[in-house]
Amino acid sequence: MSVFSLHIWPPVLLTIELATITTLLLLVIATPLAWWLARSRAWWKEVIAAVVSLPMVLPPTVLGFYLLVALGPDGPGGAIASLWGARTLAFTFTGLVIGSILASMPFVVQPIRNAFAAIGDRPLEVAATLRASPTRAFWTVALPLASPGLLSGAVLGFAHTVGEFGVILMIGGNIPGRTRVMSTAIFDFVETMQWREANILAGGMVVFAFAVILSMILIEKRVSRARA
Amino acid sequence: MSAEAAIRAEFRGTVGKFSLDAGFTAPAKGVTALFGPSGCGKTTVLRCIAGLLRVSDGLCEIEGDVWQDRDGSFLPTHRRPLGYVFQEASLFPHLTVRRNLMFGAPRDNRGATGERVAFDEVVDLLGVAALLDRSPRHLSGGERQRVAIGRALLSQPKLLLMDEPLSALDRATKNEILPFLERLRDRLALPVVYVTHDIAEVERLADQIVLMEKGRVVAAGPLADLQSDPSLPLAMARDAAVSLNGVIESRDTHYGLLKLDVRGGQFVVPAPPARIGEHRRIRIVAGDVSLAREPPGASSILNVLPARIVSMRPVDSNEVVAVVALGPDGDGARLLSRVTRKSWDQLGLARGVSVYAQVKAVALAPGRRELD
Numbered sequence: 001m002s003v004f005s006l007h008i009w010p011p012v013l014l015t016i017e018l019a020t021i022t023t024l025l026l027l028v029i030a031t032p033l034a035w036w037l038a039r040s041r042a043w044w045k046e047v048i049a050a051v052v053s054l055p056m057v058l059p060p061t062v063l064g065f066y067l068l069v070a071l072g073p074d075g076p077g078g079a080i081a082s083l084w085g086a087r088t089l090a091f092t093f094t095g096l097v098i099g100s101i102l103a104s105m106p107f108v109v110q111p112i113r114n115a116f117a118a119i120g121d122r123p124l125e126v127a128a129t130l131r132a133s134p135t136r137a138f139w140t141v142a143l144p145l146a147s148p149g150l151l152s153g154a155v156l157g158f159a160h161t162v163g164e165f166g167v168i169l170m171i172g173g174n175i176p177g178r179t180r181v182m183s184t185a186i187f188d189f190v191e192t193m194q195w196r197e198a199n200i201l202a203g204g205m206v207v208f209a210f211a212v213i214l215s216m217i218l219i220e221k222r223v224s225r226a227r228a
Numbered sequence: 229m230s231a232e233a234a235i236r237a238e239f240r241g242t243v244g245k246f247s248l249d250a251g252f253t254a255p256a257k258g259v260t261a262l263f264g265p266s267g268c269g270k271t272t273v274l275r276c277i278a279g280l281l282r283v284s285d286g287l288c289e290i291e292g293d294v295w296q297d298r299d300g301s302f303l304p305t306h307r308r309p310l311g312y313v314f315q316e317a318s319l320f321p322h323l324t325v326r327r328n329l330m331f332g333a334p335r336d337n338r339g340a341t342g343e344r345v346a347f348d349e350v351v352d353l354l355g356v357a358a359l360l361d362r363s364p365r366h367l368s369g370g371e372r373q374r375v376a377i378g379r380a381l382l383s384q385p386k387l388l389l390m391d392e393p394l395s396a397l398d399r400a401t402k403n404e405i406l407p408f409l410e411r412l413r414d415r416l417a418l419p420v421v422y423v424t425h426d427i428a429e430v431e432r433l434a435d436q437i438v439l440m441e442k443g444r445v446v447a448a449g450p451l452a453d454l455q456s457d458p459s460l461p462l463a464m465a466r467d468a469a470v471s472l473n474g475v476i477e478s479r480d481t482h483y484g485l486l487k488l489d490v491r492g493g494q495f496v497v498p499a500p501p502a503r504i505g506e507h508r509r510i511r512i513v514a515g516d517v518s519l520a521r522e523p524p525g526a527s528s529i530l531n532v533l534p535a536r537i538v539s540m541r542p543v544d545s546n547e548v549v550a551v552v553a554l555g556p557d558g559d560g561a562r563l564l565s566r567v568t569r570k571s572w573d574q575l576g577l578a579r580g581v582s583v584y585a586q587v588k589a590v591a592l593a594p595g596r597r598e599l600d
Contacts, residue, residue, distance in 0.1 A: 122314070122316075122318050123318065123320060125280050125305070125312075125314075126312070126314065126318045126320070127306075127331075128279075128280070128304070128305035128306045129278060129280075129305055129306075129310060129311065129312035129332075129380070129383075129389075130306075130331050130332025130379065130380075130383050131306050131307075131309075131332050131383055132306055132331075132332070133306050134306070137306075140331075141320060144322045145320075145321070145322060
């Protein structure tokens with residue numbers, strides 16, 4: 001029996017779709033946030049940083065529980081869903097994206113923030129003395145210099161979204177074709193004694209995780225060589 | 229303020245633990261050196277002029293444009309038409325030399341007026357033509373600093389600020405860059421404020437000097453005036469010197485000598501051939517100038533100039549520093565002469581006395597004292 005005839009493919013494709021959308025949205029949200037955390041002198045910025053980092057230590061079920069409440073019919077998520085006539089964002093793909101964004105946020109913000117901080121004031125001062133407005137300095141100096149950090153953040157955010165299980169299970173409900181992603185599919189295959197499918201998915205994720213970690217190390221190495 | 233004081237800067241406040249209370253005015257031409265020991269606030273003043281640092285009580289006016297005023301108005305750095313050369317070249321590592329140079333250049337290059345600094349001119353002036361397509365990572369320290377200077381110039385500034393641009397470089401590289409800075413000063417009509425703690429750079433480059441100490445301005449004025457002011461530490465230093473600007477009047481190709489016209493006299497200087505009419509700056513060390521009441525007879529000393537003693541100040545119990553003005557009437561450029569108190573007394577020297585100032589030509593040879 002060929003691998004392609006197995007019913008592992010819908011969750012794989014859904015996972016890639018979820019992780020791609022989540023990563024792109026995270027780059028848009030996390031980059032300005034990381035910039036502010038790296039540059040601001042406000043004393044309360046670390047409070048915000050701590051809040052953003054909460055998903056790193058909270059049990060995913062806790063995050064999932066609050067998300068379930070927030071996305072449900074009585075929460076803000078329900079109000080948003082009513083805009084297009086739905087009742088709730090829980091157990092929907094949109095809900096999964098929102099949950100993944102929150103769960104993966106710290107893994108994206110941290111490397112980007114570090115990259116911005118590592119640039120220091122000097123290149124931005126130089127840009128200012130060369131008539132670059134703060135906006136232009138951000139796009140032409142800060143962003144290119146921080147690009148390895150953005151790449152790290154994107155890779156980590158993607159990988160973490162692929163690997164998220166608890167939050168997904170809490171708010172997604174593991175509905176085939178709609179919210180069943182790889183991590184929850186493995187759980188399902190094991191529950192239903194489909195060891196072969198579970199094996200392929202699990203093995204695939206090991207290879208994927210290895211590739212991610214190796215590429216992170218290589219990015220890191222390239223950056224430190226470029227800075228030397 | 230008169231039209232001549234075209235650079236006006238006054239800053240008062242505390243920056244961290246440092247208290248600053250510095251103000252000066254300078255003509256908007258030539259090089260104005262901010263000079264003083266490390267930690268005296270020179271760089272802080274320069275950063276205030278650039279708007280990189282903001283003290284609440286500040287005033288900054290450049291050729292009639294107000295960049296900062298006491299009423300709270302403050303132009304952000306990127307709206308100030310300045311160039312800034314940092315101590316470290318700080319080139320953008322992600323851009324080639326060419327794109328570094330063009331980073332601050334106005335986008336619209338058409339309709340450029342004659343006053344604009346052209347790309348080719350800067351590349352030529354700084355000798356960076358061969359580097360254009362390289363990455364800054366692969367440049368030497370001196371090359372980087374030259375590119376940084378070019379980058380600042382191409383942003384078409386009305387004022388160039390330089391923060392110890394040579395201090396991060398080794399001796400050989402300093403002496404490689406200095407001629408570029410001299411050419412810059414002579415060829416471009418761009419006022420420069422130049423921060424340094426090295427008197428040798430001041431002597432070679434500056435037209436005006438602002439002496440700073442502990443966050444305050446001790447004295448400010450034309451370089452020659454302050455160099456020959458015995459009430460200031462400059463004139464009393466062991467290696468005190470004056471810088472004189474001269475014009476090449478004639479040359480002696482047989483002996484490799486140039487004759488320079490300075491105010492109130494002429495100096496003979498050993499130097500490679502140069503065009504008549506060119507400007508030259510010579511540095512005359514106080515210890516190289518001896519005084520005589522009579523013109524000497526046969527002597528190896530080529531420079532014997534009539535002069536008049538303007539003032540005298542004892543350095544310690546055995547030496548004195550005299551200020552002499554060139555010309556029989558004492559209305560020319562001023563020199564310092566450091567002599568023993570014994571000579572002073574034996575010759576019966578005093579203020580107003582006519583003397584002959586003698587300087588060996590070899591003491592004026594270029595490159596005799598390079599930067600270290």
